[in-house]
């Protein structure tokens with residue numbers, strides 16, 4: 001599928017009243033942009049600003065508190081993105097007491113149901129919880145990556161959610177003829193979703209295996225897609241077999257809503273340290289991006305929040321060798337007392353901005 005937009009690297013970023021950042025305006029047209037600063041300086045907030053532009057919501061949970069700077073009435077984030085137009089496109093996210101605006105050149109963006117032209121990949125602090133937490137996190141991760149090459153998945157997922165809710169209600173009412181109707185709906189829908197997932201996964205898995213070669217702790221590991229019912233059965237057969245247990249529990253126990261992606265060795269789930277989990281998530285993201293590139297999509301904009309944390313120098317160097325070599329743009333943060341880009345080298349332009357108390361106080365390009 002052809003990409004609806006060019007690579008779209010950020011040329012400029014302007015942030016007004018987002019958390020500690022009162023007003024920041026930086027020119028970011030470089031493959032690598034490093035944001036340095038001490039703890040609490042506002043580096044992550046600048047990544048959050050880009051995330052807001054791309055996804056229309058924050059990656060921080062409610063516990064981070066209100067995003068608008070205390071005492072101010074609203075937040076504004078604007079960016080010029082590379083495009084065919086001479087000045088690029090203006091992306092805007094604004095939130096205040098009037099409501100919310102998320103626009104591209106003044107038009108609501110992204111159009112409902114479309115693939116988003118500004119695609120980002122965030123590597124933050126939650127790598128271990130993605131790999132070890134609820135399977136729903138990994139299903140979302142898989143489906144989000146699949147969605148970019150298969151936008152039909154969005155509607156199928158919404159339909160699955162509706163069918164499962166109705167079916168669970170029928171199970172709680174004790175079954176009967178209405179359950180048969182929902183069984184058939186789940187069977188047909190589930191097989192369709194699984195076909196899409198399997199096709200994407202085969203490609204993703206192959207790319208991931210290639211990338212693991214540089215990381216010995218992943219020797220002989222296996223990335224598996226557990227589809228949510230036994231490989232030896234059709235979904236209809238699995239639904240029939242699960243019937244007594246489902247009636248007893250009152251909810252659906254088989255189908256694509258139970259799928260999971262697991263990293264295993266000798267059949268057992270791999271137990272990973274925090275640093276290792278971060279490497280794995282980076283490799284999964286890199287592999288997914290390679291699949292997207294193979295399908296004609298432009299490279300994503302990578303947001304790397306304190307990649308150095310938890311990684312030893314050699315592992316970081318290996319990882320950066322792969323991430324830094326990809327086409328496309330990276331915005332990354334590092335804890336440092338000056339505009340020092342540390343290990344983040346790049347053969348072309350690299351920009352370094354030093355952040356203190358929510359403001360950019362120094363910038364240096366190399």
Ligand SMILES: Nc1ncnc2c1ncn2[C@@H]1O[C@H](COP(=O)(O)OP(=O)(O)OP(=O)(O)O)[C@@H](O)[C@H]1O
Nearest residue numbers: 019020039040041042043044045066067068069070
């Ligand atoms: N609504 C708000 N108004 C003002 N300040 C806020 C608001 N919300 C959060 N903050 C402050 O903004 C800062 C958050 O900064 P941020 O997470 O961007 O720091 P950082 O440079 O990434 O730090 P670290 O390296 O420690 O992760 C914190 O000091 C927090 O108290």
